Amino acid sequence: MLDYDRLLAHKTILITGGSQGIGKAIAKLFATHGATLFIGDIATDQARAVEKEIVGQGGKCTALSLNVTAEQEWTDLVNKVVAETGTIDVLVNNAGTNIRKPLLEMSLTEWEQVINVNVNGVFLGMSAVIPRMIANRTGNIINMSSVAGLLGHLKAAAYSSSKGAVRSLTKAAAVQYGSHGIRINSIHPGMIYSPMTAATLDNKEQLEQLEKTIPLGRVGLTDDVAQAALFLASDASSYMTGSEMVIDGGQSCYFTFNGSFPW
């Protein structure tokens, strides 16, 4: 049995997009294992509500305003965290967005909006923390990609492209900074029930159709992803870098002709 309390208790962890959905689940799980958490989110009031909830349950959490696409905001936030705790041990680049449209229906502005948050946000986050991690000779970064970054996602050309870029960026940075003691991995969730996917998954017919294509027979929960992030954030995964962890109930393993299983 892994002792995550021992593995996480002394770590300072920054999670972007932690005010709801997967990021919030990660923050809540990490808090139960004693990590010192900082949530950076553009939805500042919502992030403060998460801070209140976690602190109310005895956890250590501070919510800070962050637009992941703004370089100066990253610099200010990292300086603030380091001034308070002396370090950043783990960065979880989780903030993300989606505009569900096929390529031909997407404007350049919409394309850039998705790429800006999902790719530039991850690039800026890594650029902001890696110099500190090099100085510390240790560090750990978890980038939230998607199975859409491994496969073509219907009606989501920009999203698929952005998550593919996150996957490659993760590997390139892992190769570059491994010798500095920095581990960088990506997580690839399948369909997870969160505010991002609620509109689709709250439709009973669509949900049933989708579940027929998932070997484990259900969509994922935010906590399914948080458990993977917990493993990657801890030293239990100390020999993993540049890897891609797929959390999709087996959906991406299955090639379907008719949108469902034969049984």
Ligand SMILES: NC(=O)c1ccc[n+]([C@@H]2O[C@H](COP(=O)([O-])OP(=O)(O)OC[C@H]3O[C@@H](n4cnc5c(N)ncnc54)[C@H](O)[C@@H]3O)[C@@H](O)[C@H]2O)c1
């Ligand atoms: N839900 C899924 O099925 C699923 C599947 C695969 C990957 N993902 C990825 O997981 C991550 C979290 O997804 P989720 O489902 O919780 O989404 P969500 O929409 O519920 O949450 C996204 C969070 O990111 C924040 N955010 C958005 N733009 C930001 C910006 N510019 N600066 C700072 N914060 C910003 C939002 O305020 C929010 O807190 C995303 O990167 C998403 O692409 C989700």
